[in-house]
Amino acid sequence: MIMSRIEAPRDEVTGNLLDRLRAGLPAGAVLADPDVTASYGHDMASFCAAGTPAVVVLPRTVEQVQHVLRTATDLRIPVVPQGARTGLSGGANASDGCIVLSLTKMDRILEINPVDRLAVVEPGVINATLSRAVEEHGLCYPPDPSSWEMCTIGGNIGTASGGLCCVKYGVTAEYVLGLDVVLADGRLLSTGRRTAKGVAGYDLTRLFVGSEGSLGIVVRAILALKPKPPQQLVLAAEFASAADACDAVCRIMTARHVPSLLELMDRTTLKAVNDLAHMGLPESTEALLLVAFDTPDPTADLAAVGALCEAAGATQVVPADDATESELLLKARRLSLTALEAVKGTTMIDDVCVPRSRLGDMLEGVERIGGKYGLTIGVCAHAGDGNTHPTVCFDAQDPDESRRARESFDEIMQLGLELGGTITGEHGVGLLKKEWLAREIGPVGVETHRAIKQVFDPLGILNPGKVF
Structure with missing residues (x-):
C-alpha cells in the first residue's frame, strides 16, 4: 500500500x-x-x-538527481520536486522532513533542431528563454503561460500548463515528444521519441505530463516546435454584459475562425489592471474581449471577427493599429492575476474549464456567487478554450472573509462540474483541489490513479499527499 503520510525523520536520520x-x-x-x-x-x-523541509538540493546533472532519489529511497524520505514555484495549486509545497528537489540549476537548452523542429531541454529552462532561443531559428514554442517569464519547462510539464495561445496551438502536452524521467528508486526511464509520429507501446510520455512530480522526476524533455508565425494583431471589443461577450465567442467559433488568441477580462479585472499599471483600459464596460490573428492577412480576419462582435452587441470594436499596440493589450491580460492580487492582498485563483457553449453560464454563476458571499471576484479567461480564472480577492487576516473565500471557491468548482466542465484546465490539482479531483473522476478513477502510482512509486515518496 502507498504510504499516505511519511513522518519527519529523526535528528540522527537527518544527519x-x-x-x-x-x-x-x-x-x-x-x-x-x-x-x-x-x-x-x-x-x-x-x-x-x-x-518544513529537512534539506533543499539543487542538482545540475541527471546523475545527481539519481543520487538524490536513491538516497531518498534508502532512507524512506519524501521528495518534493520544484521548479520556479509559480504554481497555483500547492503542488510544489514542501512536506515536513522532506527533501526539496529544486531543478532550477538544470537550465540548459541542449539542442535546437530546425530540420526535425524540436528542442531538447533540461527542466529548469525558463519558458521565455526557450521561446527566444528558438525564435532565432525561425521557430516558436507555442505554450505560453501568463508566468512565462518566470516559470520553467519542467513545471509546465508537471502541471500540463496552457497559456494565452491554446485556442489555436494547444497546450503543453501536445508539444512533449519524449522525456527522460528519474524514477523513485533512481532508475532512468526514457519515454517517447524524436520522430514526428510513433505508436510503439503505451504513451508513457502523456502519463507523466500533468502528473505533478508524483510519478517521477523529469530531467530532460524533447519538445516539438512550430514555424514562427507572422506577427499577430489584436482586436479589443467592449461589451455591456459578460453574456454578450460570451455570445461573441460562440459566434466566432461557429464561424470557424481560428484566432491565435481569444481572451476575456471582466470589469473587475480591468479596473484592477488600471489601478496597478495605469494602462487606461475601459472600466465602464462589463467585459473586454481580446481577439488576435497571426495569419498572413490579420487585418481581414479582425474585420470579420469585429463584425461578429458587433452582431453580438459590442458597444465598441477597436482593432490595434500595429504590433506595439497589440503587445500593450496582451500585457494588460498577462497582468490580470497580479493586479487582482493587489485588490485585497490575497487571492484564490480558480481554474475551471467548461465547454465554450456554457461559458456565459459560468460567468453568470460566478457573479451570483460573488454577490452571495459579499466578495470581489474578478474573472479573466482563455475564452476560446472555455478556461476561466475566477479570482477571489480577500483579506487573509480576516477569518470570516477567509472562510467566505474558501466557500465561494468551492461553489465555483461545483458550478464548473455542473456545467460539464473540469476543476482544472491548466494549473493542476496539487493540494488545493484533491477533494474535487475525487469528485470529478469518481471512485474507480481514484482507484486507477492509486494503482498507477503504486507501479512507479511503491514507497509513496514522490510528492506525497498531492493530487489524490
Whole structure:
C-alpha cells in the first residue's frame, strides 16, 4: 500500500541524510540552513498547507538527481520536486522532513533542431528563454503561460500548463515528444521519441505530463516546435454584459475562425489592471474581449471577427493599429492575476474549464456567487478554450472573509462540474483541489490513479499527499 503520510525523520536520520546527499553532490548543492530551506516551502497558492523541509538540493546533472532519489529511497524520505514555484495549486509545497528537489540549476537548452523542429531541454529552462532561443531559428514554442517569464519547462510539464495561445496551438502536452524521467528508486526511464509520429507501446510520455512530480522526476524533455508565425494583431471589443461577450465567442467559433488568441477580462479585472499599471483600459464596460490573428492577412480576419462582435452587441470594436499596440493589450491580460492580487492582498485563483457553449453560464454563476458571499471576484479567461480564472480577492487576516473565500471557491468548482466542465484546465490539482479531483473522476478513477502510482512509486515518496 502507498504510504499516505511519511513522518519527519529523526535528528540522527537527518544527519545521515545530509552526509549521504553531500557524498554525491557538489559543494553548495545541499542547503540545510533552516532560514534558507524555509524559503522553499511553498508555491503561490493560498489555503495550502506547507511543511518544513529537512534539506533543499539543487542538482545540475541527471546523475545527481539519481543520487538524490536513491538516497531518498534508502532512507524512506519524501521528495518534493520544484521548479520556479509559480504554481497555483500547492503542488510544489514542501512536506515536513522532506527533501526539496529544486531543478532550477538544470537550465540548459541542449539542442535546437530546425530540420526535425524540436528542442531538447533540461527542466529548469525558463519558458521565455526557450521561446527566444528558438525564435532565432525561425521557430516558436507555442505554450505560453501568463508566468512565462518566470516559470520553467519542467513545471509546465508537471502541471500540463496552457497559456494565452491554446485556442489555436494547444497546450503543453501536445508539444512533449519524449522525456527522460528519474524514477523513485533512481532508475532512468526514457519515454517517447524524436520522430514526428510513433505508436510503439503505451504513451508513457502523456502519463507523466500533468502528473505533478508524483510519478517521477523529469530531467530532460524533447519538445516539438512550430514555424514562427507572422506577427499577430489584436482586436479589443467592449461589451455591456459578460453574456454578450460570451455570445461573441460562440459566434466566432461557429464561424470557424481560428484566432491565435481569444481572451476575456471582466470589469473587475480591468479596473484592477488600471489601478496597478495605469494602462487606461475601459472600466465602464462589463467585459473586454481580446481577439488576435497571426495569419498572413490579420487585418481581414479582425474585420470579420469585429463584425461578429458587433452582431453580438459590442458597444465598441477597436482593432490595434500595429504590433506595439497589440503587445500593450496582451500585457494588460498577462497582468490580470497580479493586479487582482493587489485588490485585497490575497487571492484564490480558480481554474475551471467548461465547454465554450456554457461559458456565459459560468460567468453568470460566478457573479451570483460573488454577490452571495459579499466578495470581489474578478474573472479573466482563455475564452476560446472555455478556461476561466475566477479570482477571489480577500483579506487573509480576516477569518470570516477567509472562510467566505474558501466557500465561494468551492461553489465555483461545483458550478464548473455542473456545467460539464473540469476543476482544472491548466494549473493542476496539487493540494488545493484533491477533494474535487475525487469528485470529478469518481471512485474507480481514484482507484486507477492509486494503482498507477503504486507501479512507479511503491514507497509513496514522490510528492506525497498531492493530487489524490
